[in-house]
Every structure is written in C-alpha cells, then in structure tokens.
Amino acid sequence: MDESVVVSPDWVATRLEEPGVRIVDVRDPWEYDGIGHVPGAVSVPFDSYRDESDVDRGTLPGPAAFGELLSGVGIAPDDTVVAYDDTHGVFAARFVLTALEYGHDDVRLLDGDYSAWNRAHETTTDEPDLEPTAYEPDPLAREESPLVGLEAVEDALARDALFVDTREEHEFAEAHLPGAVRFDWREVVDDETRRLKSGGELEDVLAAYGISRDREIVLYCNTARRISHTYVVLRALGYDDVAFYEGSLTEWLANDGEVETGLD
Structure with missing residues (x-):
C-alpha cells in the first residue's frame, strides 16, 4: 500500500x-x-x-x-x-x-x-x-485530472472501458450504465479491524470483478462520494488508468443517457 x-x-x-x-x-x-x-x-x-x-x-x-x-x-x-x-x-x-x-x-x-x-x-x-x-x-x-465529464464517458463506453458502479445492489438494479459491474466499495474493508484488507486480499477482491491494471477503469456512483473511496484504494495499489466520473449517474440520467436495469 x-x-x-x-x-x-x-x-x-x-x-x-x-x-x-x-x-x-x-x-x-x-x-x-x-x-x-x-x-x-x-x-x-x-x-x-x-x-x-x-x-x-x-x-x-x-x-x-x-x-x-x-x-x-x-x-x-x-x-x-x-x-x-x-x-x-x-x-x-x-x-x-x-x-x-x-x-x-x-x-x-x-x-x-x-x-x-x-x-x-x-x-x-x-x-x-x-x-x-x-x-x-x-x-x-495537477498535470492530469482523473475527473471526466459526460462526453468523455460516452467516448469511454465506445472504447469498451470497464465501468465500475460502487452503489448498493438495489440502486444498481434500478439503473446503471451499459455493461457496468457492481462493486460494493465496502468490500475492500475488513469489518473486524475496520481497516483496509491486505494487499493480496485486495487484489483478489478486485480481480473477482475484472478490475485489473490492464483495463481502462471508469468509476461512478450517484454523487461521487462512494467512488472517492474506491479511487483512493486503487491509487494506493498503483492503478494508473482510473477515471472518476464526477457527475456520476445523477448527471447521466439528467442527460437521458442510456442505462440498463437488473442485476445481470
């Protein structure tokens, strides 16, 4: 770390x-x-x-x-x-x-x-x-900000970037960006110690969702609070290609962006 x-x-x-x-x-x-x-x-x-x-x-x-x-x-x-x-x-x-x-x-x-x-x-x-x-x-x-806007998100979707949704299951089921994976931000935390899991455990957790260093990753939630935690953890692990969709799903829906529903 x-x-x-x-x-x-x-x-x-x-x-x-x-x-x-x-x-x-x-x-x-x-x-x-x-x-x-x-x-x-x-x-x-x-x-x-x-x-x-x-x-x-x-x-x-x-x-x-x-x-x-x-x-x-x-x-x-x-x-x-x-x-x-x-x-x-x-x-x-x-x-x-x-x-x-x-x-x-x-x-x-x-x-x-x-x-x-x-x-x-x-x-x-x-x-x-x-x-x-x-x-x-x-x-x-900052030489380059991780924050991206609506147009950049549209471009990333076209490039088949990995979109990571850190919200609750019911929120994800109601609406999420096309192809997104749901990743509960709390999965990186050890409930007993209240601290982050070990480096090896974190890598295993992330890999289970296809979150890897060779992917372009775009994080989003509703108002960008929960993805802040995931972003910091990925930075601490050395992930370089991580974008932060500040507007998140709130902005996406307000602009009639395409969404998917359900948990599949």
Whole structure:
C-alpha cells in the first residue's frame, strides 16, 4: 500500500508532533466535540467541502470556497494532510479527492477510521490552537485530472472501458450504465479491524470483478462520494488508468443517457 496515498494509524501516531503534518476530521461537529478526536486534528465537516446548492448538489465546492475552508483551519499548501472519518474512510476519501483536485500535493487517507484509531491510540476533546493561513488552491497544479465529464464517458463506453458502479445492489438494479459491474466499495474493508484488507486480499477482491491494471477503469456512483473511496484504494495499489466520473449517474440520467436495469 502506497504510503503517499494511505497511511496507518501508527504512521500518524509517530508524526503528531511534527510541524507540517495536519490531521483533518471530517465527521459531524458533535462527534468531533463530544466523542473526541485524534490529538491535534481540526474539524472540517463533510458538508463543508461539497456543493450543497440545488443546481449541483454534492459535487466539488469550488476552489475559492475550499481555499477559504482550509485557510480557516490553518492548513498551508505545503502541509502533509491526513483525513479520517468514522465510516471506513468514505467521507474522508472525498476530502482527499477534493484536495488533490485543487492542487494540494500531499494529502492522504487514514487507513481505517476513528474507531480503528481509538482501539490503539489516545484521543482528546481538546481543540488545537489555530492560526489562519492564506490558502490559495491551484487546480491547474495537477498535470492530469482523473475527473471526466459526460462526453468523455460516452467516448469511454465506445472504447469498451470497464465501468465500475460502487452503489448498493438495489440502486444498481434500478439503473446503471451499459455493461457496468457492481462493486460494493465496502468490500475492500475488513469489518473486524475496520481497516483496509491486505494487499493480496485486495487484489483478489478486485480481480473477482475484472478490475485489473490492464483495463481502462471508469468509476461512478450517484454523487461521487462512494467512488472517492474506491479511487483512493486503487491509487494506493498503483492503478494508473482510473477515471472518476464526477457527475456520476445523477448527471447521466439528467442527460437521458442510456442505462440498463437488473442485476445481470
């Protein structure tokens, strides 16, 4: 597992006092305040870094809004940022994807979640002292974005790319992109440890669905939350040809895209 993408609780625990290492808690504020959090973590709730307008609900918040958000919690562009939640990392993965898209070079996902951290490491309810920064996102910093739009998805369908749908079975049965395979994003998580399965186990799980490094892969769900987790896991495993359909099925249906139904 590539530590530039996903890091263990022990990795975080040994670096809590290092300058430039910032921990981001994306749970609800009441969880951060009332249940406790990783020492030194700042609160950046999930709803704060997605577009909540009626026009484009659930998608990226825009660089200006994201920059203002990170400035307020004292994060600088050259910081090493590690994000976590208490839902196996699915909400934190969305933060990772957002930060990467807006040009943050070093952002990682905590392997596991708050519950996994709490089993072996101390927590606190103390809030860190924050010194606001002047964070300026740089969306053009990435040489190539994994995000693709409607036209690119149509082209990928014509090329017979592998479309991976990470939604629930009933959602998939109701409507999915032609030829898509359903892959429950939670299959990569060990229910007992709440952490990701071992590298070998992950490869076996992915192979069972035909998800391999020699395929062009396009991920989608409804509003791009669940595919964030799968995207981060594939990056950590070294998959290179992975596209992220930000509009997902919501946009596809709104544009009368062709769909299939059922589980076959």
